[in-house]
Amino acid sequence: MLHRKMYPVWLIAPALIIYAVLYIYPTLSGFYYSFTDWSPYKETINFIGLDQFKELFGSKALYTIMKHTVIYAAIVTILQNGVGVILALFLNAPLAGRNFFRSMYFLPCILSALVVGYMFTTVLHPDGIFNHLLGAIGLSSWERDWLGDPKIALYSVAFINVWQWAGSSMALYLAGLQGISKDMLEAAVIDGTTYFQRLRYVIIPTLSPVVSTSVMLSMIGSMKAFELIYVTTGGGPGGATEVMNIHIYKQFGSGLYAYGTAANVVLFVSVGIVSIALMKLLQRGENAA
Amino acid sequence: MKRQLGPWLLRTVIAILGSLIIVLPLLLVFLGSLKTPAEAAKLSLSLPTEWMWSNYKTVFIEGRLLNGFKNSVIVTVGTVILAVGAGSMTAYFISRRHGNWVQYLFFVFFAGMIAPPSMIPTIKLMQALHISGEFIGLILFLTALYLPLTIVIMSGFVKGLPREIDEAATIDGAGSFYTFTRIIFPLLKPSIATVTVFVAIYAWNDFLNTLYIISDSNKWTLPFSVYNFVSQYGTEWQFVFADLLSVMVPILIIYLFLQRYIIEGMTAGSVKG
Numbered sequence: 148m149l150h151r152k153m154y155p156v157w158l159i160a161p162a163l164i165i166y167a168v169l170y171i172y173p174t175l176s177g178f179y180y181s182f183t184d185w186s187p188y189k190e191t192i193n194f195i196g197l198d199q200f201k202e203l204f205g206s207k208a209l210y211t212i213m214k215h216t217v218i219y220a221a222i223v224t225i226l227q228n229g230v231g232v233i234l235a236l237f238l239n240a241p242l243a244g245r246n247f248f249r250s251m252y253f254l255p256c257i258l259s260a261l262v263v264g265y266m267f268t269t270v271l272h273p274d275g276i277f278n279h280l281l282g283a284i285g286l287s288s289w290e291r292d293w294l295g296d297p298k299i300a301l302y303s304v305a306f307i308n309v310w311q312w313a314g315s316s317m318a319l320y321l322a323g324l325q326g327i328s329k330d331m332l333e334a335a336v337i338d339g340t341t342y343f344q345r346l347r348y349v350i351i352p353t354l355s356p357v358v359s360t361s362v363m364l365s366m367i368g369s370m371k372a373f374e375l376i377y378v379t380t381g382g383g384p385g386g387a388t389e390v391m392n393i394h395i396y397k398q399f400g401s402g403l404y405a406y407g408t409a410a411n412v413v414l415f416v417s418v419g420i421v422s423i424a425l426m427k428l429l430q431r432g433e434n435a436a
Numbered sequence: 437m438k439r440q441l442g443p444w445l446l447r448t449v450i451a452i453l454g455s456l457i458i459v460l461p462l463l464l465v466f467l468g469s470l471k472t473p474a475e476a477a478k479l480s481l482s483l484p485t486e487w488m489w490s491n492y493k494t495v496f497i498e499g500r501l502l503n504g505f506k507n508s509v510i511v512t513v514g515t516v517i518l519a520v521g522a523g524s525m526t527a528y529f530i531s532r533r534h535g536n537w538v539q540y541l542f543f544v545f546f547a548g549m550i551a552p553p554s555m556i557p558t559i560k561l562m563q564a565l566h567i568s569g570e571f572i573g574l575i576l577f578l579t580a581l582y583l584p585l586t587i588v589i590m591s592g593f594v595k596g597l598p599r600e601i602d603e604a605a606t607i608d609g610a611g612s613f614y615t616f617t618r619i620i621f622p623l624l625k626p627s628i629a630t631v632t633v634f635v636a637i638y639a640w641n642d643f644l645n646t647l648y649i650i651s652d653s654n655k656w657t658l659p660f661s662v663y664n665f666v667s668q669y670g671t672e673w674q675f676v677f678a679d680l681l682s683v684m685v686p687i688l689i690i691y692l693f694l695q696r697y698i699i700e701g702m703t704a705g706s707v708k709g
Contacts, residue, residue: 150534153602155612158529159541162522162583169580170548173561177554234454242447250695251455257691257698259641259659262680265666269468269673270461275479310457318703371552374643378663392644395555399648404556411554422550 174415181409187402199409208386208394209413215301216370216390216417222305223312223369228361230309231316236350238317239324249321253314260311264378267307268294294380297387304376304388308369316361323357324350359429366425370418391417465684468677476674491678499665499679504658505686507571508640511657514575515582515639516632522579523586523631524624528616530587531594532602542591548584555648562649574649578639586631589704593627594620633694633701640687658683 181199185192203209238249255263270277271293278290293303327350335345373392376382382389382397389397391414398407460481468476469491471484495501530542558577559568567573597620605615646657653664665679691698 149606153606153612153615154529154533156529158525158612158616161518162526162545162587163541165518165522165576165580166545166548166583169558169561169577170553171544173554173558174551176561177557180557237447237451240447241444242451243444244448244451246696248451248455249699250691251458253695253699254458254691256702257637257641257687258684259643259662259687261641261643261659261662262684265662265676265680266461266465269479269677270464272479276460276464276481279480315702318699322703367550377647378643392552396648399556399559404560408554408556411552411556414552415554418550418552 177408177411177415180405181412183405185405185408187404199405200413202406203409203413209410211386212389212391212394213417215388216372219301219305219308219372219376219388219390220366220369222302223308223372224362224365226305226309227313227316227365228358230313231361232320232354232358234313234317235320235324236346239321249318253318255311256315258311260374261378263307263311264375267310268379271303271307295384297384300380300384301388304379307379308372308375311375312365312368316365319357319361320354323354327353355433359426359433362429363422363425367418367422370414370421462684465677465680468673469681470678471674473672473674476677477671479673488674491674492682495665495675495678495682498669498675499661499682501658501661501679501682503654504656504661504683507655508658510571511574511578511642511646512636512639514571515578516635518575518579519582519586519635520628520631523583524590524621524628525616526583527587527590527594528620531591532599542587545584545587548581549588553581555645559648568649569651569655571655574646577645577649578642581645582635582638586635589631590624590627593624597623629697630701630704633698634704637687637698637702658686 180192182194182196183192184195184198234252238245238252242248269275272278273290273292273295277293281287281289291299294300331349332345335349340348371392372390373396376388376390376393377396380388382393391410395407395410395414398404398410464479464481467481467484468479470487470489471491472486472488475482475484526545530538530545562568562573562577565573567576601619601623602615605619610619640657641659642657643659643663646660650656653660656664662676662679662683666676669675
């Protein structure tokens with residue numbers, strides 16, 4: 148048949164081989180290993196059923212780590228999108244050097260998490276410029292060891308994450324704002340609407356698919372967070388910023404391969420559930436807007 | 437609409453103040469990198485009393501920046517070539533070929549954008565294939581990681597090209613290989629640019645996967661020079677700052693010239709996600 152000859156199967160071969168070998172196979176074999184006692188110190192890998200999961204869910208540690216992951220993901224998602232929308236609306240209004248500011252606010256997104264992380268360990272250092280700044284504006288009682296205090300370290304790292312990625316949400320929302328028809332906005336102005344009415348009835352409904360995309364992206368991304376946390380606190384102090392991916396890496400380091408793989412299965416399932424739930428929720432939101 | 441000067445000016449001022457949040461940490465790094473050890477340890481925004489350009493010389497040699505740069509280029513170029521090559525072929529196939537299984541295939545790739553990869557089994561597999569700790573292992577793994585997004589973006593683009601192009605080429609006697617490489621691939625240029633931008637930036641900045649896969653410090657990429665440097669010279673802030681800035685410079689220079697394309701590329705990369 149001509150159709151098959153025009154689009155032969157070899158076209159997908161390279162991508163499918165790379166993807167199947169290095170992504171699908173490890174994921175599926177990971178499901179298998181999570182039911183074993185796999186470790187680098189043992190000769191054989193034995194099937195032991197649900198023992199790894201029993202140990203995972205039996206320890207308090209997993210719940211603490213899950214709690215950190217959820218708090219971190221929620222803060223990052225809300226703030227990153229909130230700041231992103233505000234920046235986008237702001238830079239969509241007339242002002243001088245609009246493109247310059249867009250590039251400026253986007254700039255942190257292109258930096259390596261390592262660079263951003265180490266930069267902020269100095270900014271948020273007890274003697275760093277953030278505390279100096281607080282002192283200078285008369286808020287010296289607010290000065291903290293932002294990354295060293297177990298009560299606030301998780302929030303501090305979430306803040307660094309927002310600093311780095313708010314520009315990416317902004318760029319997404321700006322792209323969405325270009326899709327709003329000028330005629331509609333002008334008609335709304337002629338009808339004597341206020342800015343907030345236009346925001347509610349014209350801008351937000353047009354923007355809602357972008358909101359869904361952006362919220363999904365930041366939620367999935369921040370549930371898988373690793374780099375910034377690893378660089379700034381390494382999961383500390385005292386495990387206060389230990390999220391799933393940090394936990395998994397630590398198991399890898401201490402040779403608890405099966406246990407770490409089981410933890411990855413838990414992360415896999417959580418990300419799956421959250422993505423589906425969020426997609427449903429956001430679809431309903433889009434229809435309502 | 438009439439442009440009102442008052443709000444226009446106010447907004448511009450707010451935008452300038454806002455960009456200080458971005459600029460000040462970078463300025464701290466820049467100024468700190470040129471200070472003496474005692475001054476740099478204060479971590480403040482003051483100007484250096486003595487401009488220590490020699491810090492950069494130390495960092496350049498001790499941090500083995502040239503080696504890191506070379507490794508980063510190998511990994512980034514390799515990943516981009518593989519992702520664009522394999523991804524464009526698959527995108528072309530998926531958006532042209534009929535059949536339910538083609539849709540399932542697309543979904544299988546799509547799922548890769550959401551599901552976290554399982555690193556520990558990946559390392560085991562790589563050891564069995566003797567590619568663990570090698571550039572080729574890292575390149576192939578990063579390609580697997582970014583293929584989904586590449587395919588989603590490019591297949592959206594292929595759908596915009598009329599089928600009649602393929603048909604005309606076939607009628608004129610072109611084989612499928614010739615049609616793809618000589619006719620379709622050149623038409624994909626805009627999406628190739630988009631994909632190149634985000635794959636290159638992600639590969640260049642990658643940390644987590646490199647940390648798992650590459651253990652030999654001779655093969656560490658540029659960002660790892662910071663990691664290495666901090667563990668060695670953790671308290672000598674002037675060197676840490678100089679190293680941070682040296683690692684940032686290549687990507688900042690590229691951003692300076694290609695900012696519009698980079699923002700568009702990275703945004704398209706996430707819009708489709």
